[in-house]
Amino acid sequence: MSLTLSTIVAAAAPVLSSDPISLSPWKLFLQADIIVKLVMIGLLLASIWTWAIIFSFSARLRKVGRGCDAFERAFWQAQDTDNFVRDRGREDVPSAQVLSAAVGEWRRSTGQRKMQADGARERIATSMSSAIAAAIDKISDRLNILATVGAVAPFVGLFGTVWGIMRSFTAIAGEQNTSLAVVAPGIAEALFATAIGLFAAIPAVIAYNRLSHGVNRLEGRLSRFADGLYTTFSRELEAGE
Numbered sequence: 001m002s003l004t005l006s007t008i009v010a011a012a013a014p015v016l017s018s019d020p021i022s023l024s025p026w027k028l029f030l031q032a033d034i035i036v037k038l039v040m041i042g043l044l045l046a047s048i049w050t051w052a053i054i055f056s057f058s059a060r061l062r063k064v065g066r067g068c069d070a071f072e073r074a075f076w077q078a079q080d081t082d083n084f085v086r087d088r089g090r091e092d093v094p095s096a097q098v099l100s101a102a103v104g105e106w107r108r109s110t111g112q113r114k115m116q117a118d119g120a121r122e123r124i125a126t127s128m129s130s131a132i133a134a135a136i137d138k139i140s141d142r143l144n145i146l147a148t149v150g151a152v153a154p155f156v157g158l159f160g161t162v163w164g165i166m167r168s169f170t171a172i173a174g175e176q177n178t179s180l181a182v183v184a185p186g187i188a189e190a191l192f193a194t195a196i197g198l199f200a201a202i203p204a205v206i207a208y209n210r211l212s213h214g215v216n217r218l219e220g221r222l223s224r225f226a227d228g229l230y231t232t233f234s235r236e237l238e239a240g241e
Contacts, residue, residue, distance in 0.1 A: 033167050039160035039193050046149050047200035053142050054207045061214045064139060067093035068218070072225055075099065094135035094222055101131035102229045106236075117237040124233050128226040132219065140215045143208060150205035157197020164190025 071093050078084040089100045105127040109120035168187055 033163065033189070035163050036160045036167075036189055036193050039156060039163070040196050043153055043156060043160075043193070043196040043200045046153055047196075047203070050146060050149050050200060050204045050207070053145055054203065054211075057142060057207075057211055058214075061139070061211065061218070064094065065218060065221075067091075068095040068221060068225075071095045076228075094132070094139070094218070095225055097135055098128050098131045098222055098226055099229065101127040102226070102233060106233055110237075120237055121230070121234055125226075125230055128229065132222045132226060135222065136215060136219050139218065140212075143211060143215070146204045146208040146211070150201050150208055153197045153201035153204065154194075155197075157194040157200075160193025160197070161190040164193060 071088065071091060072095050074088070075081075075084060075095075085099065085103050089096055089103065102124050105124045106120070109123055165187060168190070
């Protein structure tokens with residue numbers, strides 16, 4: 001009985017001592033076909049670009065939010081609106097741009113010989129809406145890159161997967177051997193390309209949704225500021241009638 005067991009162990013020893021396929025990302029990259037390598041490099045560059053946009057956009061959004069908060073607080077506490085607009089109306093914050101658009105249209109409308117209050121109100125509201133839209137478009141300029149990476153990267157990784165599997169089938173035909181050892185390297189490389197595609201896409205999708213929510217909140221804040229300005233200017237127009 002012991003002899004039989006020894007024989008089995010001895011026969012199995014070469015199989016157990018054989019080197020397994022390395023799952024090191026660097027080795028998988030080096031062993032990959034040139035097409036799969038190009039796919040991996042492209043996805044890694046897209047991932048780096050994505051993270052750069054995430055960090056820079058998040059910092060910019062926080063900075064803009066703090067700037068708008070300080071500007072609006074100072075405006076509502078100001079005693080002289082004309083002096084405030086003259087001193088701070090050109091600041092590089094969206095709230096200042098909305099205020100400048102409203103004041104500019106106010107001055108043009110009230111400077112007419114025959115002013116119509118309803119028309120002035122409509123023009124002031126339109127000018128503020130345009131200023132808000134322009135500010136939001138400028139802030140959210142690079143969000144479309146995150147959306148593109150999130151949508152395209154999995155399919156680019158899938159292309160690398162398909163190419164790697166095709167290479168594996170070619171190896172089967174060349175070796176005339178259906179052993180797993182023949183096809184495993186190509187399949188591993190192919191699946192690694194898919195993993196890199198997901199690594200690039202998942203953060204991009206999450207960041208896009210989160211940052212879009214931040215942009216929407218900023219737009220809502222600017223709209224509320226514009227509503228307050230509209231109420232103030234409408235009151236002034238009523239007093240001048």
